[in-house]
Every structure is written in C-alpha cells, then in structure tokens.
Amino acid sequence: MAAALELADLSVVYGGSNEALDGVSLSVPQGGFVALLGTNGAGKSTTLKAISGLLRFENGSVRRGSIRYMGQDIGAMPSYRRARLGILHVREGRCVFPTMTVEENLEAALFARGRRGPAVARRTYDEIFHYFPPLRERRQSSAGYLSGGEQQMLAIGRALFAQPELLMVDEASLGLAPKIAAEIFTILRQINEERGLSILVVEQNVALALRRADYGYVLEAGRIVEEGSAESLTNRESLSKRYLGGGESAH
Ligand SMILES: Nc1ncnc2c1ncn2[C@@H]1O[C@H](COP(=O)(O)OP(=O)(O)OP(=O)(O)O)[C@@H](O)[C@H]1O
Numbered sequence: 001m002a003a004a005l006e007l008a009d010l011s012v013v014y015g016g017s018n019e020a021l022d023g024v025s026l027s028v029p030q031g032g033f034v035a036l037l038g039t040n041g042a043g044k045s046t047t048l049k050a051i052s053g054l055l056r057f058e059n060g061s062v063r064r065g066s067i068r069y070m071g072q073d074i075g076a077m078p079s080y081r082r083a084r085l086g087i088l089h090v091r092e093g094r095c096v097f098p099t100m101t102v103e104e105n106l107e108a109a110l111f112a113r114g115r116r117g118p119a120v121a122r123r124t125y126d127e128i129f130h131y132f133p134p135l136r137e138r139r140q141s142s143a144g145y146l147s148g149g150e151q152q153m154l155a156i157g158r159a160l161f162a163q164p165e166l167l168m169v170d171e172a173s174l175g176l177a178p179k180i181a182a183e184i185f186t187i188l189r190q191i192n193e194e195r196g197l198s199i200l201v202v203e204q205n206v207a208l209a210l211r212r213a214d215y216g217y218v219l220e221a222g223r224i225v226e227e228g229s230a231e232s233l234t235n236r237e238s239l240s241k242r243y244l245g246g247g248e249s250a251h
Pocket residue numbers: 014015017020038039040041042043044045046047058059060092204
C-alpha cells in the first residue's frame with residue numbers, strides 16, 4: 001500500500017536540551033492504522049506535533065529529517081495548511097472547549113479545513129453520532145459537563161467532523177476506565193475501516209493499541225527501538241517483558 005505519511009530521520013530539539021527525537025523514521029500506509037508506543041517522555045507527542053506542525057508554536061524545532069504527506073514534503077508548511085490537507089491532530093488531554101456545547105465544539109472543527117471547509121469537508125452530525133451515540137444525547141450540553149470518555153469521544157468526533165484524511169490521536173485512553181478505553185479503540189478501528197482514513201495513534205497501553213492497530217512502532221528516548229505488525233509485536237518477547245506485563249513474576 002502506498003504511504004500516506006512518511007517520516008525519515010526526524011530529529012527534534014527543545015531549547016538547548018538533548019534531542020527529544022533522534023532520527024525517527026516511520027510510515028503510515030493509506031488507510032492504515034498505526035500505533036506509536038512508548039513510556040513517558042519517549043517522544044510520542046513530539047512526533048505528532050512535528051507531523052501536524054504544532055512544534056513551531058511550542059518552542060521546539062525540527063532539526064533534521066523530512067516529513068512527507070501523500071508524496072509532498074510538508075516540513076516547511078505551517079500547521080493550518082497541514083490541517084487543510086486533512087492532517088488532524090487530537091491532542092493529549094482532549095482540549096474540548098468546556099463552555100461550548102457539544103454541537104458548537106463539533107462546528108469549531110470546520111475552521112480546521114479553512115474557508116472551503118463547510119462546503120467540502122463537512123460531516124453531518126448524524127455521521128458523528130453514528131460512531132459516538134452518547135454525544136447525540138448530550139448535543140446541547142456544555143462540553144465541560146461531559147465525562148472523560150465522552151470528552152474523548154467529542155475530541156475525536158470534532159476532528160472527524162472536519163473530514164480528516166490522516167487522523168492522529170494522542171493518548172486516546174489516558175485516564176479512562178478500561179471498558180471505555182477499549183470502546184474508543186473499537187470505534188477508531190471502525191472509523192478506519194468504514195471511512196478508509198489513515199490513523200496514527202499514540203498510546204501507552206500497548207496491549208490495547210495492538211489489539212486494534214495493524215502495525216506498531218516502539219519509541220524509547222527519541223528512537224524507534226522496535227517495529228512490526230501488531231501480531232508480531234504482541235508475540236515479541238522483548239516487548240512482552242517491558243510493556244505487556246509478561247516476565248514480572250521473575251523477581
Ligand atoms: N515544550 C518542551 N520543552 C522542553 N522539553 C520538552 C517539551 N516538550 C517535551 N519535552 C521533552 O521532550 C521529551 C519527549 O517528550 P514528549 O512529550 O514527546 O514525550 P511523550 O512520549 O509524549 O511522553 P508522555 O507519555 O509523558 O506524554 C521529554 O524528555 C520531554 O521532557
């Protein structure tokens with residue numbers, strides 16, 4: 001399958017400190033579902049921010065390497081133009097607008113695709129509510145009153161409203177009960193299959209992500225240390241000891 005996204009040798013430095021990313025190469029096939037895994041501080045969010053172009057605003061700088069989307073080098077492109085190409089980033093911590101209603105939060109996404117957004121890129125509410133039924137019941141509620149799971153649904157639904165072609169979700173399951181976290185991943189898989197959009201998720205719950213993704217990369221201290229199909233990673237001993245709870249009884 002042709003690549004939607006290709007990172008080659010990407011390196012990022014924040015301020016004067018060490019490299020947060022040190023030569024990261026990865027790709028997301030068109031219509032693929034890829035997981036970027038790793039513990040705290042590994043560089044997962046930094047990778048997504050470099051892809052969506054947010055680093056320019058966050059005191060970070062891409063020092064080396066390239067970011068290609070659908071064959072085009074987008075490394076110098078500002079983030080709003082990347083969003084117009086369909087690269088949408090659901091940031092860590094969800095970031096819904098708490099005093100706006102669910103509907104208003106969804107509408108806000110249309111700005112992401114630019115002035116042509118409402119005409120070309122609009123998803124109907126029904127399409128969003130098909131994937132996230134709890135949002136239908138809460139459509140007139142302030143987003144700040146939603147549960148954590150519902151807020152995550154809203155954050156993803158909002159990105160979906162702008163009709164992404166590459167959807168990136170940072171820490172989809174963070175702080176959610178296991179059942180809700182599993183549900184979010186099931187829905188992401190469903191969206192990926194039914195809409196054919198490419199997905200790149202960042203996740204610390206390795207077992208959960210590998211149950212739904214096709215392919216995974218493991219990031220440690222800014223470098224990719226393992227990669228492979230979800231099935232092969234799940235069975236890989238090096239991973240099972242460190243991330244999947246295996247081998248702990250040996251102590
Ligand atoms: N704005 C910043 N300024 C300086 N250093 C930063 C900044 N953001 C991140 N870092 C550093 O870069 C490294 C990678 O951070 P990043 O947030 O990408 O990790 P992460 O894998 O997303 O971690 P987590 O699982 O905790 O979200 C860390 O060492 C972090 O301290």
